[in-house]
Amino acid sequence: MGPMPRMDRKKMGWLLLALLLLLTGCGKREEPVTGGHAPYVEDAATGKGEYIVVGFSQIGSESDWRIGSTESFRSTFTAENGYYLIYDDAQQKQENQLKAVRNFILQKVDYIIVDPIVETGWDAVLKEAKDAGIPVILADRSVKVEDEELYTCWVGSSFEQEGRSAGEWLREYLKKQGREDEEIRIVTLQGTLGSTAQIGRTEGFGKVLEQEKNWVMLDQQSGDFTQAKGQEVMEEFLKNYDRIDVVVCENDNMAFGAIEAIKKADKTCGPDGEIIILSFDAGRAALETLLDKDINAVFECNPKLGPLVSEIIRKLERGESVEKIQYVEEVYFDSTMDLEQIIEERTY
């Protein structure tokens, strides 16, 4: 038996989806569910084969960046643009992502998009998707698998480059301040351990650290990319180390938590303060904090990946080949720049 034509496959998919929704009671929901785990149908349209059905497994809503990312996918994969989006919020749990992908396979979606919380543990489920003939597109974070053919492609940031840029920026900044020969005491608030964003940023910054003999990494702990955990870890750092010169925050929200902790401890930070703060993402709130001089520099990470993934899907639909790895361009901002206009235009 040859491969099933799209119409037939789609009809069967809808039947199965309807059955699944009936069984789980999800079909009655009219408003998007943001809190629960169960997948819901984004659009009430009947489908009938005219939409490209896409299942998207999102990590959760741990940061401003993540909210921007979800918004980007929701506003791209609309019925108006020819899509039927099945969105799943994994609430920071890989087991939920694995379940979601398996549900997408059962529902016979046309494409699966995954933003994997951590890099490991994906081989089996990706093989299931491949065996079912469903292309998997990875967005933002990536996976470490035995066989790279288990996913179609990946699009996202060069996290390693972001980390390296932060280290190089710090080296130049210290030089300008005439502090290049001083001992520089650094702590890092890491993201979710084992995630591509954490691994890349830690490694990238680490490469510059290796070259700077008078930089000392006092401690590195995970703040899980959240403001609350970032604050908690920073409070510990401040208790344990009487002098900290630099805090590398692997995302904006942890930087906000760190600033809270520093202020609570009656210390100061930013270009006019005692502690240098570096952050990643460069969302609107972080740029405003840069303007308020509580952060020294932010390294951009672009969450607007929805349109790029849609372009990939369109190419695949036309039978064209796609690049296996696609990096998005990114810049950095520091407090010497004119930020007003950039802030105005920032949509996340």
Ligand code: AHR
């Ligand atoms: O994977 C991207 C990272 O995840 C962003 O830096 C962070 O804010 C998010 O939670």
